[in-house]
Amino acid sequence: MKQTQFVKSNSQSWNEFKALCELAESESLPVYFPNMYRKVCNDLAIARSRQYSPVLIEQINRLVQYGQKRLYLSRSNQFSEIWHVARTAFPRALYENRIMLGINLLAFWGLALIAFIWVMLDPDAVYTFLGQSTVLQIEEMYNPGGSVQTAERGAAQDLMMFGVYIYNNIGIAFQMFAGGVLFCVGAAFFLLFNSFYFGAIAAHIVNIGFEGPFFSFVITHGSFELTAIIIASAAGCQIGYALLNPSHFTRGYAIKQAAQKALPLIVGAFLMLVLAAFIEAFWSPRDIANEIKYSVGSACWAFVLYRLYKGMRYGA
Numbered sequence: 001m002k003q004t005q006f007v008k009s010n011s012q013s014w015n016e017f018k019a020l021c022e023l024a025e026s027e028s029l030p031v032y033f034p035n036m037y038r039k040v041c042n043d044l045a046i047a048r049s050r051q052y053s054p055v056l057i058e059q060i061n062r063l064v065q066y067g068q069k070r071l072y073l074s075r076s077n078q079f080s081e082i083w084h085v086a087r088t089a090f091p092r093a094l095y096e097n098r099i100m101l102g103i104n105l106l107a108f109w110g111l112a113l114i115a116f117i118w119v120m121l122d123p124d125a126v127y128t129f130l131g132q133s134t135v136l137q138i139e140e141m142y143n144p145g146g147s148v149q150t151a152e153r154g155a156a157q158d159l160m161m162f163g164v165y166i167y168n169n170i171g172i173a174f175q176m177f178a179g180g181v182l183f184c185v186g187a188a189f190f191l192l193f194n195s196f197y198f199g200a201i202a203a204h205i206v207n208i209g210f211e212g213p214f215f216s217f218v219i220t221h222g223s224f225e226l227t228a229i230i231i232a233s234a235a236g237c238q239i240g241y242a243l244l245n246p247s248h249f250t251r252g253y254a255i256k257q258a259a260q261k262a263l264p265l266i267v268g269a270f271l272m273l274v275l276a277a278f279i280e281a282f283w284s285p286r287d288i289a290n291e292i293k294y295s296v297g298s299a300c301w302a303f304v305l306y307r308l309y310k311g312m313r314y315g316a
Contacts, residue, residue, distance in 0.1 A: 003052045010043055014063060021066040029070070037067040090268035094231075094311030096261050100241065101234040101312060107188075108195045108230050115199030123207045129200040138201060142210040142217070149213050153285055162281035169225060169273040173232035177266055180236020183243055187236035194229060216290040219297030220283060223304045225276035228269040235262035235269070 001009075017036045020029060044060045094101060119126045126135060141148050153161075172194065179186020205214040239258045246254035283296075 001050075003050075003056065006047070006050075006052065007056065013039065014043075014060070017067065018063060021063075021070045023070075034071065037064075037071055040064055040067055086268050086271050089264035091307075091311040093261060093264035093268070094308065095313075097234055097238055097265060098312040100238050101231065101265075104191060104230050104234040104237060108191055108226075108233075111192055111195040112199035112202075115196040116203040119200050119203035120207065123204070126200050126204040129196050135204065138204070139208060139210070142205055142213045144210065144213055152287075158281050158285075161285075162277055165277035165280050166274060169228070169277055170270070173229055173266075173269055173273055176229065176233040177236040177239075177262075180233075180238065180240040181243070182240065184237045184240030187233045187240060191230070191233040198226070212290055216293040216297075217284045219294060220300050221276040221279040223276075223297065223300040224272045224279070227304050227308065228272035228276065231265050231269040231272070235265040238262045238265075 017040055020033055040060065040063050044064055047057050047060055115129065140146050143149060172190065176187045176190045179190055205211055239255060239262060242254040242258035243251055
């Protein structure tokens with residue numbers, strides 16, 4: 001390809017790329033900006049390999065430099081953007097998705113209560129939800145005289161468990177969100193599974209008399225973790241509902257609109273899960289009086305429920 005043809009076929013994309021690079025630092029870049037940056041880098045490599053004029057090569061090289069500077073600048077601002085979404089868009093999204101969120105809240109806690117009462121009345125029913133090996137592991141974990149409760153954890157182990165908890169929590173939330181694409185079925189399945197799982201475990205722990213170590217451990221981080229999981233499920237169901245009922249829109253457009261409404265929910269749920277993992281790793285296993293843990297946990301639950309109510313009731 002001759003240089004004139006090369007310039008003609010790419011000049012429009014170069015101009016668009018330059019315009020994006022010149023955006024103010026406070027303005028967000030479109031999601032396709034990294035792809036445009038890679039294309040400009042590829043154009044530079046082509047121009048050099050074909051030995052186009054030094055002027056053209058220098059022009060494209062400056063675009064690459066502008067793009068690199070803007071790309072890394074945007075990355076440095078990502079945390080502030082996420083925090084901004086959590087403070088403004090997240091409460092508004094709670095309000096906009098309040099019906100779906102309310103359905104998921106009722107489904108999770110309602111079914112957890114059913115599983116709890118079932119196992120309390122029929123202790124052997126726990127094996128309907130969990131395998132025997134899983135039940136034994138849970139009993140060993142919360143046995144007041146067992147090795148898990150009596151062992152001391154060091155800082156290195158706390159840090160390792162922090163990573164494990166983040167991985168597990170984010171994995172569950174992603175399953176619920178992505179499962180919503182399957183016409184809500186996937187999100188509903190994971191929500192109900194975790195609901196029955198939590199209710200059955202809690203009842204079994206009470207039945208065997210290990211409720212002290214269990215509830216003192218889960219009460220604080222559970223406020224953020226369980227609520228975030230429900231929010232992630234609601235976000236997934238919102239997208240699935242758009243597939244089932246696109247109204248007068250095409251399904252593609254309906255999904256796009258639903259995803260835009262649900263995205264702040266995922267950002268908020270992600271931050272809540274990170275906070276929950278931090279608490280679970282560095283606070284929950286500490287050898288602190290149960291009364292103190294219950295007080296801190298109750299305060300966390302009050303805060304989460306208040307913010308959830310305020311968001312669903314009044315929006316931003």
